[in-house]
Amino acid sequence: MANALPLADDDHHDQPDSGIKRWLFATNHKDIGTMYLVFSLIMFFVGGAMAMVIRAELFQPGLQLVQPEFFNQMTTNHALVMIFGAVMPAFVGLANWMVPLQIGAPDMALPRMNNFSFWLLPFAFTILLSTFLVPGGAVAGGWTMYPPLVLQTGDSFPMLIFAVHLMGISSIMGAINVIVTIVNMRTPGMTLLKMPIFCWTWLITAYLLIAVMPVLAGAVTMLLMDHFFKTSFFNAAGGGDPLMFEHVFWFFGHPEVYIMILPAFGIVSEIIPTFSRKPLFGATSMIYATASIGFLSFIVWGHHMFADGMPMAAQLFFMMSTMLIAVPTGVKVFNWTATMWRGSLSFEPPMLFAVGFLFMFTIGGFSGVMLAIVPADFQYNNSYFVVAHFHYVLVPGAVFAIMGAVYYWLPKWTGHMYNMTLAKWHFWLSTIFVNVLFFPQHFLGLAGMPRRVPDYAVQFSDWNMVSSLGGFGFGLVQILFAVVVIQCIRGGKKASAEVWDGARPHGLEWSVPSPAPYHSFTTPPVLHPTEVRRS
Amino acid sequence: MVSPNTSNGFNLPMGVTEISHEIYNLHMLVFWICVGIAVVVFGAMIYSLVKFRHSQGAVADTAMVHSTKVEIIWTVIPVIILVFMAVPAAETILKMEDTRNSELSIRVTGYQWKWQYQYMGDADGINYFSTLAQDSNFARELHSGVDPKSVPNYLLSVDKPLVVPSGTKVRLLLTSQDVIHAWWVPDFGAKRDAIPGFINELWFDVTPGKEGIYRGQCAALCGRDHGFMPIVVDVRTPDDFKKWVEAQKADLKQADGSAPAPAETVKTAQVVN
Numbered sequence: 001m002a003n004a005l006p007l008a009d010d011d012h013h014d015q016p017d018s019g020i021k022r023w024l025f026a027t028n029h030k031d032i033g034t035m036y037l038v039f040s041l042i043m044f045f046v047g048g049a050m051a052m053v054i055r056a057e058l059f060q061p062g063l064q065l066v067q068p069e070f071f072n073q074m075t076t077n078h079a080l081v082m083i084f085g086a087v088m089p090a091f092v093g094l095a096n097w098m099v100p101l102q103i104g105a106p107d108m109a110l111p112r113m114n115n116f117s118f119w120l121l122p123f124a125f126t127i128l129l130s131t132f133l134v135p136g137g138a139v140a141g142g143w144t145m146y147p148p149l150v151l152q153t154g155d156s157f158p159m160l161i162f163a164v165h166l167m168g169i170s171s172i173m174g175a176i177n178v179i180v181t182i183v184n185m186r187t188p189g190m191t192l193l194k195m196p197i198f199c200w201t202w203l204i205t206a207y208l209l210i211a212v213m214p215v216l217a218g219a220v221t222m223l224l225m226d227h228f229f230k231t232s233f234f235n236a237a238g239g240g241d242p243l244m245f246e247h248v249f250w251f252f253g254h255p256e257v258y259i260m261i262l263p264a265f266g267i268v269s270e271i272i273p274t275f276s277r278k279p280l281f282g283a284t285s286m287i288y289a290t291a292s293i294g295f296l297s298f299i300v301w302g303h304h305m306f307a308d309g310m311p312m313a314a315q316l317f318f319m320m321s322t323m324l325i326a327v328p329t330g331v332k333v334f335n336w337t338a339t340m341w342r343g344s345l346s347f348e349p350p351m352l353f354a355v356g357f358l359f360m361f362t363i364g365g366f367s368g369v370m371l372a373i374v375p376a377d378f379q380y381n382n383s384y385f386v387v388a389h390f391h392y393v394l395v396p397g398a399v400f401a402i403m404g405a406v407y408y409w410l411p412k413w414t415g416h417m418y419n420m421t422l423a424k425w426h427f428w429l430s431t432i433f434v435n436v437l438f439f440p441q442h443f444l445g446l447a448g449m450p451r452r453v454p455d456y457a458v459q460f461s462d463w464n465m466v467s468s469l470g471g472f473g474f475g476l477v478q479i480l481f482a483v484v485v486i487q488c489i490r491g492g493k494k495a496s497a498e499v500w501d502g503a504r505p506h507g508l509e510w511s512v513p514s515p516a517p518y519h520s521f522t523t524p525p526v527l528h529p530t531e532v533r534r535s
Numbered sequence: 536m537v538s539p540n541t542s543n544g545f546n547l548p549m550g551v552t553e554i555s556h557e558i559y560n561l562h563m564l565v566f567w568i569c570v571g572i573a574v575v576v577f578g579a580m581i582y583s584l585v586k587f588r589h590s591q592g593a594v595a596d597t598a599m600v601h602s603t604k605v606e607i608i609w610t611v612i613p614v615i616i617l618v619f620m621a622v623p624a625a626e627t628i629l630k631m632e633d634t635r636n637s638e639l640s641i642r643v644t645g646y647q648w649k650w651q652y653q654y655m656g657d658a659d660g661i662n663y664f665s666t667l668a669q670d671s672n673f674a675r676e677l678h679s680g681v682d683p684k685s686v687p688n689y690l691l692s693v694d695k696p697l698v699v700p701s702g703t704k705v706r707l708l709l710t711s712q713d714v715i716h717a718w719w720v721p722d723f724g725a726k727r728d729a730i731p732g733f734i735n736e737l738w739f740d741v742t743p744g745k746e747g748i749y750r751g752q753c754a755a756l757c758g759r760d761h762g763f764m765p766i767v768v769d770v771r772t773p774d775d776f777k778k779w780v781e782a783q784k785a786d787l788k789q790a791d792g793s794a795p796a797p798a799e800t801v802k803t804a805q806v807v808n
Contacts, residue, residue, distance in 0.1 A: 061683040061684070061689060061690075062674065062675065062679070062681075062682070062683040063675060063676065063677040063678075063679075064677070064678075065677075066677070067677055068759050068760060068761075068762065068763075069759045072756070072758070072759065072761070140758075140759075141756065141758075142756045146714075146715060146756075148713065148714045148715070148731060149714040149715065149756065149757060149758055152714070152758065236730075236731045236732020236733070237731075237732065240732075241732070242715060242730055242731060242732065242733075243730060243733065276587075276595065277589065277595040277597075278595040278596065278597055278599065279597060279600045280600075281599065281600060281601065282600075282601055282602075282606055283600070283601075284601075285606050307717060307726050307727055307728055307754070308728045308730070308735075309709075309727060309728060309730070309733065309735035309736075312628060312629070312632045315628055315632075316625055316628065319621065319624060319625075319628075320621060323617045323620070323621060324617070326613055326617060327610060327613050327614060327617070330609065330610075330613045331606070331609065331610060333576065334576070334609045337576065337579050337580050337583065338599075338605070340580065340583040340584070340587065341579070341583050341587070341599070342587060342595070342596040342599055343583065343587050343593070343595045343596070344587060344588075344589045344593040344594055344595040345583065345584065345587050345588050345589055345593070346588070346589040346590065355580075355584065358580060359577065359580065362573070362576065362577070363573075366569040366572070366573065369565065369569060369617075369620075370562065370565050370566065370569065373561055373562075373565055373620065373624045374624055374627075374628050375554070375557065375558045375561055375624055375627040375628060375631060375724070376547075376558055376561050376562045376565065376624075378558065378631070378724065378725070378726045378727075379547055379558055379562070379721060379724060379726065381717075381726060381754065382717060382719075382726075382754040382755060383754070442545075443544070443545035443546075446542065446545060446546050446547045447542040447543075447544050447545060447546070447547075447548075448542055448548070448721040448751070448752075450719070450752050450753070450754045450762075452756040452761060452762075453752070453761060453762030454762050455675055455683075455690060455762050455763075456690065456762070457688070457689055457690045457691045458683055458684050458689050459544065461684075462544075463545070502589075504595075
């Protein structure tokens, strides 16, 4: 059985290799997790720099800094880098670090594939970002790559397709690894329903990834064929259908949205109970809710396309199915609130980020319900209201959860406590600026400003200026995050095994010393059934 | 700044059609429901954050882990609220999709980066392009040195607007010659994609008495000048519209004796700022 495979041939790797070999040939889940997280942080700053260009150009009406074509390159690459380079790799990095530690496994199930899936990413993004140097410039047709527009891309077109394929392969391998690890390598006695909730959300996420990344690969391959081999998948003149791309893309794209939020749900479900000193309320219903959201994510893609012209029956179906998502999502929000209810709360940085997530993700949820209302969606569609909506769920949603996770487990990884004061400053300034940045975008969209425009009519000036100021502030404050993390890696007060001694950390990851030894759980930990409560 | 539409600068415009009113009311209905839910949910969160603080000596009730009753309640109540929102939304969808009995049809074609309007029926033959007005087009260049605030209706004015009668069910047939565009006039509550190879339908009926100039923009990323292909609609009374149609037709004849005039030669350009 699984636990009878103690990776015997790795026994001589008691200590990491020295120098670059440790990272190039890494098979240790902790090293690979670290590489994913560092890569994600770098991409967060690269994508953030693009966002700064966007907000600087939109600071006032008229074009001051960049040409419209370059602006479109910025919006397109900002999205691709943030989605595929920052958010997704951050979650895979957290899975690498924490899944084996939480289920009592010695490593991920497929360490060499793990190495490969990480090392594809730097190449994928080198290719994607080098398109800024090729004739015709970088991709500018939007991250959604709608034909026929994307087929007008210059030499960067095949590079985009190749980069997307590499990212997809990397994600699929990462997902396979998570599934195989969770299904086979749980310590004896850890039944699925006793498994920590972060592992649960990741297990469902991994299935979503395996289901939809090949769909994206198929869609972009058809684009490639249309561009170079004169096929007509999406070419109306040849009997094809440009709308079919949108259907195929969003069949990938909507589950992709949940790929970027389900692990965040898992993180928040770990942090809130710890600092509420109380078990997660309704833990089993949390799992069912996550699974329901995963299922529903496959039948709502049409809500991205209401304005495309759709049969009335389809509009009604996608409106209802989309609204249904509010039910399990609501269950999750209510459960988190109930976890805090009659708890004993303290506000260390991870808890601050989790609570911030709770409030601001819910705001994104409200605008999500509004967007589901088809007639109103005709007004919201492709306006800044949509931009505000998805940034609320992705920035103070997914990104805040990732930062909360880093603040939660960083002492476990490094063995040091970090500068709590600085981390709290990071939270409060981020929270203020992220709202100054994104809240006015609701107003802009409702007042009629379309998204993806480099310039705007003068009545949109005031809110754009406010939004840009918030954007610059938010961008700058993230440097604090890098400072806290780097300081913590270099040294600091020694962290105990439990790290959050005064609170109620729960789970196997707190049973190993801090920093977690290079090899942990080389023999399966003994689990007393009564001791395991989910988070 | 004076808003070119009926929006107050931070909310949806009420608009000038029955549909845009219904959309506005739906939007406000759902908005206030969300505010109501937010008060309850955020209230409970804030109460917990204040009341159950470790530093204030709160002791956690670790036995409170599950309650089937409560969980059923907070699953069922949202379902009821959603149905309450979905019913009026569905009614409006039915109206929006009913393009029967239209009184005027206009074919709208998107190009990178302008719109073409081809009238059908009684106004058949009127056919022209509508592009960004010259003063905006000059001011929007990088380092143009022109303050956008000094340009009337910066980025929202065209050389030749679409002219339609009020109190008339106007049907647009949307398509595109190159990439996907989207025709959007917020005051009409009307947005629909213009897709090559497809013909999408859209209708609006401007309330009599609301004649005037209404402005919108392309709402689907369509390349370099996506931000610079506005839509301007000049709504006139049916009588004035009839006069306009006759004047256009007279010009068409004059422009080219007996042969039917190609669309582009219509030169009754009428700048509307």
